[in-house]
Amino acid sequence: xxxxLTQFQETFFQxxxxxxxxxxxxxxxxxxxxxxxxxxxxxxxxxxxxKGGAGMFGFAQMTSFTHGLETxxxxxxxxxxSVSGDLVxxxxxxxxxxxxxxxxxxxxxxxxAALVDPLSAAIAAAAAAPKAEIPTAKPPIATRVPDDVPxxxxxxxxxxxxxxxNIAFTPGPALLTRGNDPLRLLQELGGLGPVExxxxxxxxxxxxxxxxxxxxxxxxxxxxxxxxxxxIELIFDWAQGDCELVIDGPxxxxxxSAPPRPEDSQHPAAAGAPPIPSENAAPVIRTExxxxxxxxxxxxxxxxxxxxxxxxxxxxAAADAGSIRVSIEKIDxxxxxxxxxxxxxxxxxxxxxxxxxxxAERLRDGLxxxxxxxxxxxxSVMRVRMLPISVVFSRFPRLVRDLxxxxxxxxxxxxxxxxxxxxxIVLERIGDPLVHLVRNSIDHGIEAPEIRxxxxxxxxxxxxxxxxxxxxxxxxxxxxxxxxxxxDRILNKARERGLLAEGVALSDPEIxxxxxxxxxxxxxxxxxxxxxxxxxxxxxxxxxxxGGTVDIDSQAxxxxxxxxxxxxxxxxxxxxxxGVGGDTYIVPLVTIVESLQIRPGAVxxxxxxxxxxxxxxxxxxxIRLRDLFGSKRDESRPDQGLVMxxxxxxxxxxxxxxxxxxxxxxxxxxxxxxxRRIEGISGATILGxxxxxxxxxxxxxxxxxxxxxSRRAA
Amino acid sequence: xxxxSTASDSGAPLGEVAVLPGNCTLRTADDLKAHLLPLAAAExxxxxxxxxxxxxxxxxxQLLVALGRALAHHGGALSIHSPSAAFRSAARVxxxxxxxxxxxxx
Numbered sequence: 001x002x003x004x005l006t007q008f009q010e011t012f013f014q015x016x017x018x019x020x021x022x023x024x025x026x027x028x029x030x031x032x033x034x035x036x037x038x039x040x041x042x043x044x045x046x047x048x049x050x051k052g053g054a055g056m057f058g059f060a061q062m063t064s065f066t067h068g069l070e071t072x073x074x075x076x077x078x079x080x081x082s083v084s085g086d087l088v089x090x091x092x093x094x095x096x097x098x099x100x101x102x103x104x105x106x107x108x109x110x111x112x113a114a115l116v117d118p119l120s121a122a123i124a125a126a127a128a129a130p131k132a133e134i135p136t137a138k139p140p141i142a143t144r145v146p147d148d149v150p151x152x153x154x155x156x157x158x159x160x161x162x163x164x165x166n167i168a169f170t171p172g173p174a175l176l177t178r179g180n181d182p183l184r185l186l187q188e189l190g191g192l193g194p195v196e197x198x199x200x201x202x203x204x205x206x207x208x209x210x211x212x213x214x215x216x217x218x219x220x221x222x223x224x225x226x227x228x229x230x231x232i233e234l235i236f237d238w239a240q241g242d243c244e245l246v247i248d249g250p251x252x253x254x255x256x257s258a259p260p261r262p263e264d265s266q267h268p269a270a271a272g273a274p275p276i277p278s279e280n281a282a283p284v285i286r287t288e289x290x291x292x293x294x295x296x297x298x299x300x301x302x303x304x305x306x307x308x309x310x311x312x313x314x315x316x317a318a319a320d321a322g323s324i325r326v327s328i329e330k331i332d333x334x335x336x337x338x339x340x341x342x343x344x345x346x347x348x349x350x351x352x353x354x355x356x357x358x359x360a361e362r363l364r365d366g367l368x369x370x371x372x373x374x375x376x377x378x379x380s381v382m383r384v385r386m387l388p389i390s391v392v393f394s395r396f397p398r399l400v401r402d403l404x405x406x407x408x409x410x411x412x413x414x415x416x417x418x419x420x421x422x423x424x425i426v427l428e429r430i431g432d433p434l435v436h437l438v439r440n441s442i443d444h445g446i447e448a449p450e451i452r453x454x455x456x457x458x459x460x461x462x463x464x465x466x467x468x469x470x471x472x473x474x475x476x477x478x479x480x481x482x483x484x485x486x487x488d489r490i491l492n493k494a495r496e497r498g499l500l501a502e503g504v505a506l507s508d509p510e511i512x513x514x515x516x517x518x519x520x521x522x523x524x525x526x527x528x529x530x531x532x533x534x535x536x537x538x539x540x541x542x543x544x545x546x547g548g549t550v551d552i553d554s555q556a557x558x559x560x561x562x563x564x565x566x567x568x569x570x571x572x573x574x575x576x577x578x579g580v581g582g583d584t585y586i587v588p589l590v591t592i593v594e595s596l597q598i599r600p601g602a603v604x605x606x607x608x609x610x611x612x613x614x615x616x617x618x619x620x621x622x623i624r625l626r627d628l629f630g631s632k633r634d635e636s637r638p639d640q641g642l643v644m645x646x647x648x649x650x651x652x653x654x655x656x657x658x659x660x661x662x663x664x665x666x667x668x669x670x671x672x673x674x675x676r677r678i679e680g681i682s683g684a685t686i687l688g689x690x691x692x693x694x695x696x697x698x699x700x701x702x703x704x705x706x707x708x709x710s711r712r713a714a
Numbered sequence: 715x716x717x718x719s720t721a722s723d724s725g726a727p728l729g730e731v732a733v734l735p736g737n738c739t740l741r742t743a744d745d746l747k748a749h750l751l752p753l754a755a756a757e758x759x760x761x762x763x764x765x766x767x768x769x770x771x772x773x774x775x776q777l778l779v780a781l782g783r784a785l786a787h788h789g790g791a792l793s794i795h796s797p798s799a800a801f802r803s804a805a806r807v808x809x810x811x812x813x814x815x816x817x818x819x820x
Binding site: 171176177181182183186187190197198199201204205206207208210212213215216217219221 | 740743744746747750751754771772773775776777779780781783784787804807808809810
C-alpha cells in the first residue's frame with residue numbers, strides 16, 4: 001500500500017498561499033514598537049500551520065525554515081522581542097522565501113540554500129536577541145526548569161504548570177490516509193508541557209479484520225500547561241473533521257498534586273485532577289516535554305482567556321469551518337446541469353402549449369414556478385463563482401511599500417471597494433495588468449517628495465485603487481495624484497515612431513489612448529520597475545481578451561486615472577441574437593457599435609478587397625455571414641437585410657445579417673471542450689427552446705474577413 | 715522478514731520470531747500486515763525484533779497492538795525485543811509503552 005499524499009498537496013499549497021498572504025498583510029499593518037498581540041498571534045499561527053503541513057508532506061527545507069520562524073514569532077508573542085522595522089523587513093523576506101519554497105517544491109525542487117541559509121541565520125539571530133529595554137510582564141518561555149526552583153503562581157515546585165487540560169482524541173476513519181498521524185499530534189501536545197497519555201485499544205479489531213489505514217486506537221491525554229485552549233486546538237487544526245476531539249479544561253490543580261515525576265508514571269492520577277474515564281486503558285505513560293518545547297504557546301498563557309477570544313477572530317479563512325473549498329470544475333458542472341434543466345423546462349413548456357384543460361393549466365402554473373426557481377438557482381451558482389476583488393488588491397500594500405522605498409518616494413495607498421465581487425476567472429486574469437498599472441503610477445506618475453513640495457503638493461503622494469459595480473460590469477480604477485500624462489511628449493513620441501501622421505489633430509483622450517500602442521514609452525528613462533513600452537499594449541490586450549475596455553483620464557500636474565471596465569463573468573454574456581439563413585447566432589453586445597438598415601449604394605466592391613460598407617464617412621469591410629457560414633444566399637434580394645457594425649481590437653467590420661431577433665443573457669459553453677476550435681466562433685449556448693446557437697467571436701471574424709479578402713486579392 | 719520457528723532464549727515455550735523492517739509506517743502497513751499475519755495464529759510467545767525500526771507511526775503500532783491481542787486471545791503473548799530508539803520513543807509518545815514490557819514465560 002502506498003498512501004498518496006500528493007492529492008492533498010494542492011490544498012496545502014493553496015492554504016500556504018492564504019496563510020502567507022495573511023501574514024504579509026498583517027506584517028504591513030503591524031505597529032512598530034507596540035504590536036497588537038492578536039496580530040502577532042496571527043503571524044505565529046500562519047508559520048505554525050505551514051510548518052505542520054510541510055512536516056506532514058516531508059518538505060524538510062520548509063519545515064526547518066518555518067520552525068526557526070515560529071521560534072522567532074514565539075519570542076514576539078512572549079513579549080521577549082520587540083518589533084522593529086528591521087524585524088518586519090526580515091519577516092517579510094521570510095514570507096517571500098516561503099513563497100519561493102512553495103513554488104520550488106511544486107516543481108519538485110529545492111530553493112537555493114544560498115538564499116535560504118542566510119535568512120535562516122538572520123531569523124535565528126533575531127530570535128536569540130533578547131529585548132533588553134522593556135521588561136516583560138509575561139512569564140518566560142517554559143523550557144526545562146531546574147528541579148529546585150521555588151513554586152511560582154501557576155507552577156508547582158517542579159516548575160510544572162498547575163493547570164491541566166483533559167483531551168479525549170478519537171481518530172476518524174480517514175485520519176491516517178489524510179496524513180494526520182496521531183504520533184505527530186501527540187508529540188506536539190507534548191511540546192505544550194508534561195503529558196500523560198492513555199491509549200485505549202479496545203476498539204482495535206481482530207488482526208485479520210484490521211484495516212491498517214484506519215486508526216482504531218483512542219487516546220485520553222492530560223496536558224499540564226498554561227497554554228490556552230487555542231494552542232491545543234491549533235495542534236489538531238489539520239485533523240479537523242477527521243477526528244473527534246473533546247478538550248476539557250482548564251482545571252486548576254493544587255500545586256502539590258501537579259504531574260507525577262517520571263518514576264511514578266505508573267500512578268498517574270494526580271489528586272484533584274479529574275480522572276480520565278477509560279475502562280480498557282493501557283498503563284499510563286508520561287512523556288516529558290520535548291527538549292526544545294515548541295514553546296511559547298505556554299508563554300502566551302498570561303492573557304489566556306482573552307487570547308482565546310481574539311485568536312479565533314484572526315484565524316485564516318481557510319480554517320473556518322463555515323466554508324469549504326470547491327474546485328471550479330465542480331461549479332462549472334453545476335452550471336451545466338442548471339443549463340440542462342433550463343432546456344428541459346423549455347421543452348416541457350413547448351410541449352404543453354397546445355394542451356387545454358384544468359390539468360394543463362395546473363401544469364403550466366407548475367412550470368412557471370419551476371422557471372422562477374431555476375432562474376434563482378442559476379443566479380446562485382453564478383454567485384458561487386464570484387470572489388471579492390480584495391483577493392487581487394491584497395497584493396498591493398506590499399508592492400507599494402517595497403517600490404516606494406526603493407524609489408525614495410512617499411506613497412499612501414488608498415483602497416476602496418475591495419469587497420466588490422467578480423468572476424474567479426476574470427479575477428485571476430486581471431491581477432497582472434493591475435500590477436503593471438500600479439507600478440507605472442508609482443514609477444512614472446507620482447513624483448519624488450522634493451519635486452512634489454516644489455509644486456505645492458504634499459510630499460506624500462496618494463495612489464488609489466477602487467472597484468465598483470456599474471450596470472452589468474465592474475469598474476476598476478487605478479489613480480494617482482502625480483504629474484499626469486505629458487500630452488506633448490506622447491504626441492512627439494507617437495510621431496517619432498510613425499504611429500501618427502503629421503498634422504492629424506487628436507482629442508486629449510485619443511492622445512492618452514496612444515500610450516496603449518505597442519512600442520511607445522514616454523518615460524524619460526526606462527527603469528527596471530516599468531517603462532520599456534512593452535507593457536501598456538499588453539495591459540490593454542489582456543483586458544480586451546476578457547471582454548473589457550480601458551480608458552485614461554489625466555490632468556497635467558494633478559494626476560492620472562486609468563479606468564478598466566470588465567464583464568462580471570466569462571460564464572455568461574449579454575448577447576444580441578441575429579438570424580442568418582434560418583439559424584440563430586449571438587453577437588456579444590459589448591462589440592456592437594451600431595445596427596442599421598442597409599441603403600442602396602452603401603455597399604461597394606473594391607478591387608481585390610471584397611465588399612466595403614460606407615459607415616459614417618469611412619469604409620469598413622463587409623462580411624456576409626451567409627457566405628461565411630455557407631448558408632443559402634438569397635440572390636433575389638442582395639441588399640435586403642441589416643448591417644451590424646462591430647468593433648474589436650480597434651478595428652471595425654460590418655456584418656451583413658438577415659434579421660435582429662432580440663437580446664438576452666446567455667450561458668457560454670465552450671466549443672473547444674465539446675467539439676473543437678472554430679475560427680470566428682467563441683462558443684455556443686443553448687437557447688430556451690433547446691436550439692444550439694453559436695456565439696460569434698468578433699476579433700476572429702475580423703481576421704477571417706482579412707484572410708478571405710487577401711485570398712481574393714491573390 | 716520471514717517469521718521463523720525457534721526456541722525462546724528465556725526458556726519460554728516455543729514461539730515465532732519476526733524482525734520488523736526499518737519502515738513500519740502507513741506507507742508499508744499492508745506489507746507489514748501480510749508479514750505478521752501468519753504469526754497471529756501462533757501459540758505461545760511471539761518474539762518480534764524491533765531493533766531495525768527507523769520509522770514507525772500509529773499505523774505500525776496498531777498492527778502490533780492487534781497482533782498482541784490476537785496472541786493473547788489464545789493464551790499467547792507478544793514480546794518485543796531490542797526496540798530501536800525510534801521505536802521506543804514513538805511507543806512512549808503514543809502511550810503504548812506497555813508493548814515493551816517483558817513477557818514472563820508461563
